[in-house]
Amino acid sequence: MSAPVLEVQGLHVWFELERGGELHAVQGVDFSLQPGERFGLVGESGCGKTTTILALMGLLPPSASVAGRVLLDGEDLLARGEETVSPHRWTDIAMVFQGAMNAFNPVKRIGDQIAEPMKLHGVSDGRAARQHVGELLERVGIPATRTSSFPHEFSGGMRQRAAIAMALACEPKVLLADEPTTALDVMVQAQILQLLVELADDFDLTLVLVTHDLPIVAQVCPRAAVMYAGEIVEIGMTDTLYHDPRHPYARLLFAATPDLSGDSEVVSIPGTPPRLDREIAGCPFAPRCDRTFAPCGTVKPRLLTTGPGHAAACHLNDPALKAAS
């Protein structure tokens, strides 16, 4: 293994609430990414997946406070806040926002909008920028002749491709994509996912795919993390996550996902995720879990290694606790 391009260590995010108190949205997240790796961050709404990647970009709102380290090629982006993030934002680490395809300025030509970050970051300007925009569009599967089109002249799929081109404008090493295919049709979704895989492979781009859609992660990302209540509850190879899950939430989440084969019963997970504005005693998933035992209500499980490159935060994986109960 080569040196990781990105290492997230003990990341915490708190949001100050208007009515007082704090919401602990991300509660100690760790993961590291190899160059050219495709990594999935999966979970349901409110699990902290989007907050996590916004923290990596230094794009959280002022009401948020952050702790932990985000090492990009060894340099801590969080060390001095904006001062340390901004030189790397878009040039080394870029993001495709959820709904980006609908966020283009309707009265400006696509090409000019893609050129903006290049000018802003002094990557290129004028004719060089125009040529670069053409190349970028070709790279994402849009003819270079379309640079002077307006957003409304593009289909949804093309706008999403353009949004990806914009994120790639300054040739980042890491691309964070937040629900990049939600709201797209199945066939267009397949086209965009294929494009992301090709980009990662061809340019050694590290891809972090954030989604609620497990099957997308299963097909696109060899490795993934499942998040629940602000924490990673299981991380490892996607194949192991599906075939030998070590956290009940990961297992139930797969079981709750319908599959084309239609052959197994689809289950629902009773209850709702815990509130994150108060301390959680024990395991945050315990109230909804089908495998709880003595320590789950009181002792908070930590991520334990369950195999090579695989870890889960569940007491079932702790032989000492299991033996004691």
Added chain:
Amino acid sequence: MSVNGTPLLEVENLVTHFPVPRGVVGAMSGKPKRVVRAVDGVSFALREGEMLALVGESGSGKTTTAQTILRLVKPESGTVRFEGEDISSVSGRRLRALRHRVQLIFQDPYESLDPRFRVQATIEEPLLVHGEGGRRAEREERVRDALTRAGLTPPELYLDRYPHELSGGQRQRVAIAASLVLDPKLLVADEPVSMLDVSIRAGILALLDDLRRGGLAILMITHDLSTVAHFADRIAVMYLGRIVEEGPAREVIAEPRHPYTRALVSVVPRRDPRAAADAQILRGETPNPVAIPPGCRFHPRCPIAIPECKTIDPELRAPAGARAGHLAACIRA
């Protein structure tokens, strides 16, 4: 199945067009009138106790088909028979009577419920609108009943709550209860779970499945083939305003005959990472329904098109070796 064996809902050759706005300048300069052929000759039948999934991408006409059946839009031509009665041109009192028996569930339970209404009032509303349910005590009984049928038990726990006090799944159940209170025969569900978290979707789908078993007919509008594989009895795949393939859900998904269905099925992401299918990614996107290609409407994107496909507009027919009720509109199927 109804007593005399006729389907509850029969749609025949339904056509729904929308005019394309020309603008004042366009109209004055004599720009030709153009129409979006949103539904362009759709036929199907639905029986009591059956769930039919109408599947397609945006622009396929699946939502317009449903809206036409609900008479939210008027068809250009064709018939929609409900319990044997042609409802494609009814109005006034008879239309109200129809709305009674056909109910709609929306995609977004966060927007379909009035935030100022308590659950009790939300579910009682349809009774009041239709002047039904008689005395107050009787209405209350029916509200409780509907909540129970929608799986919100005991109903007392929910009656006085406001939407913001409910989870997404509970809101969708309230919306379903409000549609059940009039005791409809047909439920049209437009992407009923796509806004909900995965962990609670199954509960809503199982509820719809229970209602179907209880005799309700359900027309589900969806783009999600995996859900269809688990819950629908039959499936109708739409492309550019037409049904291109129809049949028993599991069979159509396991052995699609139309090249469009085949491609669609092949690109559905599977939850097992090892189940990587041989994805047949079609190029481009569904064309504009203003300019529907001549011949087979799928031929410009079809991987197996032959010259005849440019001229022959194929009809739905049983492909060789297919089971009863499995139809495809392809001369090569």
